Amino acid sequence: MALPPLPETPSFRLDGRRALVTGAGRGIGLGAAAALAHAGAHVTLCARTAAEVEAGAEAIRAAGGSASALPLDITDLPAMQDALERIEPFDILVSNAGTNRPRPLLHTTPEDFDAVFELNVKAAYFLARSVASALIAAGRPGSIIHISSQLGHVGAANRSLYVASKFAIEGLTKALAVELGPHGIRVNAIAPTFIDTPLTRSYGLDDDALAAVRARIKLGRIGRVEDVMGAVLFLAGDAAALVTGASLLVDGGWTAD
Numbered sequence: 001m002a003l004p005p006l007p008e009t010p011s012f013r014l015d016g017r018r019a020l021v022t023g024a025g026r027g028i029g030l031g032a033a034a035a036l037a038h039a040g041a042h043v044t045l046c047a048r049t050a051a052e053v054e055a056g057a058e059a060i061r062a063a064g065g066s067a068s069a070l071p072l073d074i075t076d077l078p079a080m081q082d083a084l085e086r087i088e089p090f091d092i093l094v095s096n097a098g099t100n101r102p103r104p105l106l107h108t109t110p111e112d113f114d115a116v117f118e119l120n121v122k123a124a125y126f127l128a129r130s131v132a133s134a135l136i137a138a139g140r141p142g143s144i145i146h147i148s149s150q151l152g153h154v155g156a157a158n159r160s161l162y163v164a165s166k167f168a169i170e171g172l173t174k175a176l177a178v179e180l181g182p183h184g185i186r187v188n189a190i191a192p193t194f195i196d197t198p199l200t201r202s203y204g205l206d207d208d209a210l211a212a213v214r215a216r217i218k219l220g221r222i223g224r225v226e227d228v229m230g231a232v233l234f235l236a237g238d239a240a241a242l243v244t245g246a247s248l249l250v251d252g253g254w255t256a257d
Contacts, residue, residue, distance in 0.1 A: 011238055012039055013040050014039040014040045014236060014237050016040070017092060017236075018041065018089070019033075019036045019037075019044065019093070020043075020093050020131065021096060022047065022074055022094070022096050022097040023046075023098065024056060024096065025049050025053050026056075028195060029045070029097070030225075032147075032228070033067065033094075034229070035232050036233065037060045037065030037066060038063075038065060039236075041236075043068075044090070045067060045068070046069075046074070046097075047072075047097070053071055080126070084134065085130075089135050090134070090142070091140065091142050092143050092236045093128065094232060096147040097123065098124075098147065099115060099116060099120065100162045101115060101161060103158055104157070104158050116161040117161070117168075120166070120168075121165050128144050128146075131144060132144065132183070132185055135183070136183050142184070143186045143187075143240070144188075145189070145190060146172070146189040146190070148166050148190060150191050150254050150255050151166050152166030152169055152191055153170070153191060153247070154255050166191075173189040173247065174245045181244055188245070188248065189246070189247040189248070190228060190247070190250060191249045191250065192251065193251035193252050194213045194223060195225060195228065196224055196225070217251070217252035218252055219252040223250070223252060227250055
């Protein structure tokens with residue numbers, strides 16, 4: 001009996017591809033950049049703090065990867081659009097830059113609203129627009145990955161602005177998947193749980209608060225940056241060739257009940 005031909009497993013390699021990662025100076029952004037570079041992509045690390053992205057790019061190069069730094073405030077839309085117009089199109093975008101102002105609804109201010117939505121939604125929208133525009137003009141496919149949150153799927157007290165912004169990102173992901181699919185551009189989101197990063201550490205949660213977080217995570221531990229890196233690598237390349245408009249929950253089961 002003749003042996004059946006076996007299908008070939010899609011490669012997770014990204015050799016020859018160019019990736020842009022925002023909020024790449026530390027935390028999830030730096031982890032995403034490292035994962036993409038390790039898979040062979042040239043990665044441009046983008047954030048407001050030049051020293052952080054330059055150090056991150058240097059660390060990636062020291063580890064044998066290919067990386068460059070792009071100090072940029074993506075909420076400055078003219079500057080962001082001008083910078084991207086001067087650069088070769090990116091095959092992969094990890095739109096990670098974001099912020100949070102946790103406080104009760106009755107204590108939020110218009111300034112809080114503007115700060116959260118300007119970065120989490122408006123900048124992400126126009127960043128995706130710029131990257132997609134360049135890809136379409138070049139006739140190239142691509143992958144846009146929004147870093148969302150488990151709070152783009154469920155509610156939480158004292159997080160109304162952040163929750164609203166991440167629900168917006170989840171909707172934007174689906175709308176762009178529909179619109180950009182005919183151009184071969186896939187658009188997906190990753191929705192992590194509470195991840196141990198410099199940003200989350202800055203909240204100063206005490207032991208009781210951290211215990212409450214762990215109690216909601218069915219796997220019983222706080223997330224690590226490494227937990228998100230594999231999801232980024234999957235959605236960036238050919239292994240996810242038929243995945244678009246999806247939100248990949250990396251939440252340890254938080255939203256399972």
